[in-house]
Amino acid sequence: SFTHESTGIKYRFLVLPRYDVDLQKIISKTKVLDLRNVLVIAIQILDVLEYFHSKGYTHSDIKSSNLMLGFDGNKYNKGLIKPTQSF
Numbered sequence: 748s749f750t751h752e753s754t755g756i757k758y759r760f761l762v763l764p765r766y767d768v769d770l771q772k773i774i775s776k777t778k779v780l781d782l783r784n785v786l787v788i789a790i791q792i793l794d795v796l797e798y799f800h801s802k803g804y805t806h807s808d809i810k811s812s813n814l815m816l817g818f819d820g821n822k823y824n825k826g827l828i829k830p831t832q833s834f
Contacts, residue, residue, distance in 0.1 A: 759804070771812035788814075 751758045770788065774780065780788075792814065799806055 768815070769812045770814040771810070774811055 751760065792809075796806055796809075
């Protein structure tokens, strides 16, 4: 975990190992995700965002290219988070 300050705002970020592929690449390749996969991914994303929020952070760059998928099926997020009070 590291921090970086820019324009008076302190950002906290994690450096993670490189994972297999991001969700955007999967969507671009398959064109359609079945409902079950969409629901599983959405629930996992909401769980992570709820955890960030409970710790006083808000994610500032939620998009499919920031959601990483490993061979084990786990989802990983590589975007930035920042303290909620900075908004």
